[in-house]
Amino acid sequence: MNMEYKPQEIEPKWQKYWQDHKLFKADDFSKKPKKYFMVEFPYPSGAGLHVGHARSYTALDASARKSRMEGNNVLFPMGWDAFGLPTENYAIKNGIHPAQATEKNIANFKRQMKSLGFSFDWSREINTTDPKYFKWTQWIFLKLFEKGLAYQAEIPVNWCPSCKIGLANEEAVGGKCERCGVQVEQKNLKQWMIKITEYADRLIDDLDKVDFLDKIKAQQINWIGRSSGTEVYFKVKDSPEVIKVFTTRADTLFGVTAVVLAPEHPLLASLVTKKQKDSVDQYIREAKKKNEFERENIEKEKTGVFTGSFCINPINGNLVPVWVGDYVVSSYGGGAVMMVPAHDYRDYDFAKKYELNIKEVVSGGDISKEAFVDYGKLVNSGDFTGLNSEEAIKGITAWLGKNKLGSEAIKYRLRDWVFSRQHYWGEPIPIVHCEKCGTVPVPEKELPIELPYIEKYQPTGTGESPLAAISDWVNIKCPKCGGPAKRETDTMPNWAGSNWYFMRYCDPENNKALADPKKLEYWLPVDWYNGGMEHTTLHLLYSRFIYKFLYDIGASPTSEPYQKRTSHGMVLAEDNRKMSKSFGNVINPDDIVRDYGADALRVYEMFIGPFDQAIAWSTNGLKGCYRFLEKVYARAKEGEESVPDAESDENKKKLNRLINKTIKRVSQDADNLKFNTAISALMIFMNESSGLHLQKSEEEKEIFSKFLVILSPFAPHLAEELWREIGHKDSIFEEKWPQYDPEMIKEERVKIMIQVNGRVRGEIEVEENIPKEKAEELAISDEKVKNWIVGKDIKKVIFIPNKLINIVI
RNA sequence: GCCGCGGUGGCGGAACUGGUUUACGCGUACGACUCAAAAUCGUAUAGGAGUAAUCCUGUGUGGGUUCGAGUCCCACCCGCGGCACCA
Numbered sequence: 001m002n003m004e005y006k007p008q009e010i011e012p013k014w015q016k017y018w019q020d021h022k023l024f025k026a027d028d029f030s031k032k033p034k035k036y037f038m039v040e041f042p043y044p045s046g047a048g049l050h051v052g053h054a055r056s057y058t059a060l061d062a063s064a065r066k067s068r069m070e071g072n073n074v075l076f077p078m079g080w081d082a083f084g085l086p087t088e089n090y091a092i093k094n095g096i097h098p099a100q101a102t103e104k105n106i107a108n109f110k111r112q113m114k115s116l117g118f119s120f121d122w123s124r125e126i127n128t129t130d131p132k133y134f135k136w137t138q139w140i141f142l143k144l145f146e147k148g149l150a151y152q153a154e155i156p157v158n159w160c161p162s163c164k165i166g167l168a169n170e171e172a173v174g175g176k177c178e179r180c181g182v183q184v185e186q187k188n189l190k191q192w193m194i195k196i197t198e199y200a201d202r203l204i205d206d207l208d209k210v211d212f213l214d215k216i217k218a219q220q221i222n223w224i225g226r227s228s229g230t231e232v233y234f235k236v237k238d239s240p241e242v243i244k245v246f247t248t249r250a251d252t253l254f255g256v257t258a259v260v261l262a263p264e265h266p267l268l269a270s271l272v273t274k275k276q277k278d279s280v281d282q283y284i285r286e287a288k289k290k291n292e293f294e295r296e297n298i299e300k301e302k303t304g305v306f307t308g309s310f311c312i313n314p315i316n317g318n319l320v321p322v323w324v325g326d327y328v329v330s331s332y333g334g335g336a337v338m339m340v341p342a343h344d345y346r347d348y349d350f351a352k353k354y355e356l357n358i359k360e361v362v363s364g365g366d367i368s369k370e371a372f373v374d375y376g377k378l379v380n381s382g383d384f385t386g387l388n389s390e391e392a393i394k395g396i397t398a399w400l401g402k403n404k405l406g407s408e409a410i411k412y413r414l415r416d417w418v419f420s421r422q423h424y425w426g427e428p429i430p431i432v433h434c435e436k437c438g439t440v441p442v443p444e445k446e447l448p449i450e451l452p453y454i455e456k457y458q459p460t461g462t463g464e465s466p467l468a469a470i471s472d473w474v475n476i477k478c479p480k481c482g483g484p485a486k487r488e489t490d491t492m493p494n495w496a497g498s499n500w501y502f503m504r505y506c507d508p509e510n511n512k513a514l515a516d517p518k519k520l521e522y523w524l525p526v527d528w529y530n531g532g533m534e535h536t537t538l539h540l541l542y543s544r545f546i547y548k549f550l551y552d553i554g555a556s557p558t559s560e561p562y563q564k565r566t567s568h569g570m571v572l573a574e575d576n577r578k579m580s581k582s583f584g585n586v587i588n589p590d591d592i593v594r595d596y597g598a599d600a601l602r603v604y605e606m607f608i609g610p611f612d613q614a615i616a617w618s619t620n621g622l623k624g625c626y627r628f629l630e631k632v633y634a635r636a637k638e639g640e641e642s643v644p645d646a647e648s649d650e651n652k653k654k655l656n657r658l659i660n661k662t663i664k665r666v667s668q669d670a671d672n673l674k675f676n677t678a679i680s681a682l683m684i685f686m687n688e689s690s691g692l693h694l695q696k697s698e699e700e701k702e703i704f705s706k707f708l709v710i711l712s713p714f715a716p717h718l719a720e721e722l723w724r725e726i727g728h729k730d731s732i733f734e735e736k737w738p739q740y741d742p743e744m745i746k747e748e749r750v751k752i753m754i755q756v757n758g759r760v761r762g763e764i765e766v767e768e769n770i771p772k773e774k775a776e777e778l779a780i781s782d783e784k785v786k787n788w789i790v791g792k793d794i795k796k797v798i799f800i801p802n803k804l805i806n807i808v809i
Numbered sequence: 810g811c812c813g814c815g816g817u818g819g820c821g822g823a824a825c826u827g828g829u830u831u832a833c834g835c836g837u838a839c840g841a842c843u844c845a846a847a848a849u850c851g852u853a854u855a856g857g858a859g860u861a862a863u864c865c866u867g868u869g870u871g872g873g874u875u876c877g878a879g880u881c882c883c884a885c886c887c888g889c890g891g892c893a894c895c896a
Contacts, residue, residue, distance in 0.1 A: 215813050215890085222812060222892055229896080247896055302894075325894095332895045339896090345810085346894050413895055533890075607834070609821060613814095614889085621821070624834045627849095677823070680833035687833090753829050758877035760829050784863095798876055804828055808876045 005633040007597020011717040015117055023733055024068075024119040026075035028506075028519055035072040036523050037064045038502055040531030040539070041079040041126075043494075044105035045086055049112040050579065051587050051617065052571040055605045056530050059568065059675060061118045062606065062713035063528070066670055068119075069709070069737040075523055076119060077505040079126035080106050084494045085163060088425035092457050098425045102129055112589060116598045117716050119733075124508045128497030129425075133504060135448035136514035137496050138430040140546065142441050143553055145431070149195045150419065152439070157418065159187035164461045165422055166191060186288075189463050191420040192429060192490060196545050200224050200412045202559075203544060212565040213612065216536050223537040225413025230397045232338060232406040234259055234311040237319060241267050243311055246333030246411055249343065250400070251392035253315045254381040255361035257351065258339040260304060260323045262330035263287040271322055273308025280305050280324060287326040302327040302350045314405035315396065316382060325350065333411050342367045362389060417542065419493060422465040424457045426491030434478035434485035443479050449487070465489040498539055499546040502526050502561060514555065521557045529562040532570075540565065566673060569614040571605070576616045587617050599715035600626040606675035606714055625679075629718055631686050632711065636704070636722040652699065656744050658688055659703045663740040666710045675714075682711055701726060706738045754779045755806040756788040772799040779805045 018024065037060045042053055064076040082102045091098040106127065113120070126133055144150040157166035160177035166189055167177060177184055196203075204224055207217045229248035236243060243259055261268050263284045272280045283305040304325030311322055327346060328337050341351030341358040348371035351358050358367055363379045365372025375389035384392050400406030420429070428449045430442035442449060452473040457466055467489040468474060478485035500514065506523040507515035531539070543561060550556040572578060573585035580586065592601045604625040609615040662685040669678035685707060704726065712719035712732050723732040747768065752775060754762040762784040766775065776797050779785055785807070792809040799805045 218813055219891060225892085225895070227895075245896080249896075327894045329895055337894095337896050344896065346896075349894095411895075413892085537891085604834095607821095613822095615821075618821070618835070620835050628834085676821095677833080680823075683833055751829090755828080755877070758828090758875090763829075796876065798828095800828065804877090806828085806876050 003637065005630045005718075007599055007629075007717065008594070010721045011115070011117060011593075011598050014717045014720045015114055017720075018117075018119070018731070018733070019122075021731065022123075023731060024064075024074075024076065024121050025123060026077070026121045027073050029522055030073040032071060032073040034075065034523060034527075035064075035067045036075045036502075036526045036528075037067070038077065038505075038526045038529045040529075040535065041081050041498070041501060042109060043081050043084055043086075044102065044109045046090060046101070046105055047581070047586075048105075048108055049589050050571070051589055051592070051601075051605070052532075052568075052579075054116060054589055054601060055571055055611075056532075056568045057113070057116070057118050058602045058605050058714075059611055059673075060528070060530050061120075062602075062675070063670065065119055065713040065716065065733060066737060068733065069712075069735060071736070075124075075505065076121060077124040077126075078113065078118070078120040078122070079124075079501060079505070080109070080128065081494065081498050081501070082106065082127055082129040083426045083492075083497055085165070085423065085425070088423060088457055089163075091425070097453070098457065099129065102127075115593050116589065116602065119716075124505050126501060126504050126508050128427075128501065131448040131450050132509075132511065134427045134497060136504070137427050137492065137500070138442075138447050138449060139444065139514065140500060140550070141427075141492070141496075142430055142444060142447075143555075144194060144549065145441050147549075147553070149198065149549065151193055151195070152190055153193050154188055154190050155193070155418070156186045157189045157191060158184040159189075160184055166418065166420060166463075187463065189420075191418050192488075194417040194419045196417045196542070197412060197414055199545050199548055200226065200414050202548060203541065206544075206548075206560055210560050210563055210565070212562075213567060216533075216540070216565055216567060219536045220541055223414065223541065226410060227412075228408070228410045230393070230400065230406055231334075231409035232400060233314060233404075234320070234338070235314070236267075236271060236322070237310045237312060239270070239309070241270060243267060243322070243336050244334050245336045245338045246409055247338055249340065249389075249393070250396040250406075251375075251378060251381075251384075251387075251389040252340040252343045252361055253313070253338070253396055254378075254384070255340040255342050255359045256313050256318075256320055256338045257341060257357040257359055258321050258323050259311055260325045260328050260337050260339050260350070261307075262328040262335035263324055263326050264330035265324070265328075265335045268307070268324060271307045271309040276306060276308035280307055283324060302346060302353065304350060304354065306354075314400060314403070321356075323354075331415060332413065341371065343371055343373055345371045345373065347371070419496075420490040421493050422463060422489075423491055424451065424454065424466045426494065427496055428467070429488045429490050429492060431488035432476065432479060432485045433488065434481060434483060436483050437478055437480045437485075440478055440480050440485070446479070465491060467491070495539060495542050499543045500550070502529070502543075503547075503550075503556065517555075517557065524556065525558050525560060526562045528564045528566070530566045530568060533567040536567070567612060569610070569612050572614055572616045574617050574619070579617075587619075592622065596622060596626045597629075597717070599629055599718045602716075603629065603679055603714050607679040609676055611673045611675055628683055628686065629715055632715075632718065633722065635686070635690075636725055655689060655700065655703055657747075658685060659706055660740040660744040663706065663710055663738050664745065667737070667740070670713070679714060682707075682714070708732060709735050709738055750802045752779075752802065753804045754782060754785050755804060756785065757808060758806060761785050761788050768802060772797070772801075772805075775799060775805050776807075779807065 039056050039060050060076065064074050068074045087098045087101050090101050128134060141150060160167055160180065160182055162180045162182040163177060167184060176182065204221055204226055207220065227248055229246055230250040232245050232247060232253065234243045234245065245259060302325060304323045307322045307324055309322045310319045313320055328335060339347045339350065341347040341356060342360045343362055359380065360367045361378060361381050362372060362376040364374060364376030378384050378387050378392050384395055387395060397406065397408055428451060430447060430449050432440045432442060434440050452470050454466065454470055474487050474489060476485055476487060503515050503520060506519045510516055547556055547561040548559060551559050573583065575585055577583055577585065589601065600622060604622040607625055608621055662681050665681035666678045669681065708719045708723050709732060720732050749765050750768050751763055751765050753760055754764065762782045764778050764782060766778065780789065789807060789809055794807055794809055796808040797805065
């Protein structure tokens with residue numbers, strides 16, 4: 001055996017062995033209990049694997065390995081989310097086909113993953129850009145279309161002038177393109193939309209069924225933004241029109257002094273009087289110039305113009321003026337609000353500026369100074385005066401309902417999902433536009449609609465995809481009438497392929513269905529899904545939605561796809577910034593594997609901090625973990641040397657207790673995402689067992705073997721190497737996970753601390769479970785303690801068995 | 810503003826249902842080995858007082874509950890993440 005720890009020699013050897021012996025192959029329909037572990041599949045970028053990927057993958061790899069040793073049939077798959085803009089941009093720049101760039105990047109990612117020793121079942125590898133795969137992504141779209149959940153609409157789209165592409169709201173956070181950071185503009189385009197809003201309630205309510213981190217649930221609920229309130233109908237004076245406004249504060253209805261419409265409100269044109277037309281038109285023109293993000297900037301002063309019309313407050317018949325103001329969000333709650341300046345900060349600002357009435361209807365504040373927005377007792381509110389706000393909301397809503405002047409209503413922040421992209425490198429939307437028949441779905445048997453091979457991938461910049469220029473691909477016969485027709489040239493967003501990939505892993509080769517229902521039933525739901533926090537409101541919500549839809553049409557076996565969802569913290573650079581090429585602070589896993597080995601990287605990433613917290617990389621910390629592994633390696637060799645006293649009964653007992661404690665700690669911590677303390681327990685084992693002879697007798701060898709087994713999920717290569725070294729024939733990963741013996745953990749003698757008035761004054765070592773009287777006697781006679789209690793009255797003695805005794809004087 | 814999380818040594822972080830704060834790792838100092846350095850090993854490492862035994866003060870701040878509070882309660886300060894003119 002080599003005397004020096006050389007991970008570079010050990011690691012490739014065992015990686016090959018595991019692969020050749022198919023040790024990590026998941027077995028459909030095995031009688032063992034199934035466990036499905038999944039990490040988010042990566043986008044294979046040109047930059048290669050990030051040490052942050054390694055953190056997530058190592059955690060679930062360790063858990064998957066442990067789970068197999070516990071006797072489970074584990075599915076732990078990997079694939080590629082390979083459609084996307086960076087690849088397309090790279091292809092444009094370098095004049096190669098995106099498919100080639102993708103292939104190259106995947107090969108690199110795969111090599112890197114293999115070098116880290118992850119136990120993926122590579123026989124189930126999938127790739128979203130493979131026509132055999134996206135055939136089913138397109139099939140899902142056809143089903144959505146068939147059920148009326150996919151529709152086209154002319155909508156203002158967030159338009160990135162640099163990428164020349166429409167973006168979903170989620171991709172244009174803060175008004176900047178998620179990809180390139182350029183300021184987004186508004187542009188009206190006909191887009192495919194998916195009615196995710198139809199599932200809003202279920203997406204919230206079903207969170208009760210699953211075991212997601214609380215912050216993940218909270219973010220999803222927040223994003224969907226369900227709020228219940230009242231819709232109030234304001235009849236327009238001298239007009240048949242009715243303005244519907246949404247409010248959560250029906251109790252303030254008597255305080256309405258205006259109604260304000262968003263500039264996009266459909267009724268606006270018909271309400272503007274001749275006299276006001278010029279100023280309203282000008283206002284709308286100005287408002288449209290600002291994009292949605294500027295308008296949503298709350299620092300801005302609120303502005304508006306009177307339309308000239310009045311409407312009737314249904315609760316008291318008062319006439320109130322109708323205004324237009326761009327602080328009203330057009331896409332929420334109907335794009336109209338009732339203005340109650342006395343009890344809303346925004347309305348208060350608006351009323352002050354334009355000298356509108358401020359009428360107090362809820363007491364408790366001083367409205368001459370600022371709006372009073374809390375609940376309180378109603379005043380100036382007709383029959384409802386004197387009620388508190390909660391009662392009044394119910395009462396007024398009921399009254400409106402009875403008189404058909406309003407109703408209870410629930411509104412959501414969630415908008416329908418913009419599903420069109422004007423790009424080449426995505427799944428073509430399987431739709432044909434026929435002059436006669438209109439929008440016609442491609443027949444299922446014609447799927448997949450593959451991407452044509454083209455020379456230029458540049459976006460046209462006209463709002464059309466580059467596909468529009470390929471006339472022999474675009475111009476086809478209508479599948480319905482045979483007449484001339486054109487293919488849809490928009491492609492799907494990069495979320496489309498990741499919506500359902502966990503289903504495909506269950507049956508990756510199937511050409512008749514997206515997966516065999518029996519296999520889905522066997523494997524789903526995913527037992528544990530880990531990924532980045534940044535996907536909580538995008539990917540996670542979308543895929544839950546699509547999965548629920550598939551459940552509704554009988555294509556998936558359960559109502560939720562993921563039983564448990566966790567998120568790992570980011571790995572930041574040593575300088576606490578994000579790792580980025582431009583900062584020059586990127587850690588490449590290849591370098592770490594070359595210099596320290598995969599096991600050191602794995603152990604380090606688990607050890608450095610709580611799994612769900614962001615952490616800064618530390619190369620010194622990594623070295624500490626490398627030293628630990630070196631020690632383990634050296635210990636395996638010590639076997640032949642003799643250490644005095646190692647075989648004494650006392651030492652054997654100590655060693656036995658130590659390994660049992662360590663097994664308990666590592667098992668429990670690993671199950672609770674506390675990988676950092678699991679590693680620390682392994683380190684403690686090494687520290688405390690130093691000097692104890694570990695391999696001479698069979699008994700000691702057995703203890704060291706157990707240690708290797710509990711080390712193996714984290715440092716699989718080293719554990720396998722040493723496992724064979726000390727004489728085992730089969731792979732360590734075919735071994736059973738050890739159980740600890742609770743009897744062995746018990747200490748025979750325990751330390752009891754002695755407190756006087758709650759302050760520690762001494763300590764006695766006694767047999768376990770001694771009675772209070774005896775402990776008290778020993779405590780009082782303790783030399784140190786005597787000094788504190790001499791001459792004082794003992795008022796009370798508190799005794800916690802095996803822990804402490806507190807003497808109160 | 811709303812929602813969620815957090816504040817513990819020089820640093821990353823431990824601390825079970827309230828019971829010896831600072832496990833484990835890093836860093837630092839000193840010592841051993843070496844001609845020397847690196848590596849490795851050993852010892853120390855919250856602050857203060859003291860030759861020492863020992864004592865005092867310490868988990869963001871101020872109160873409270875308790876024999877006893879990092880942990881529970883109240884008020885506040887700061888930081889991070891998400892949402893945000895959503896009525």
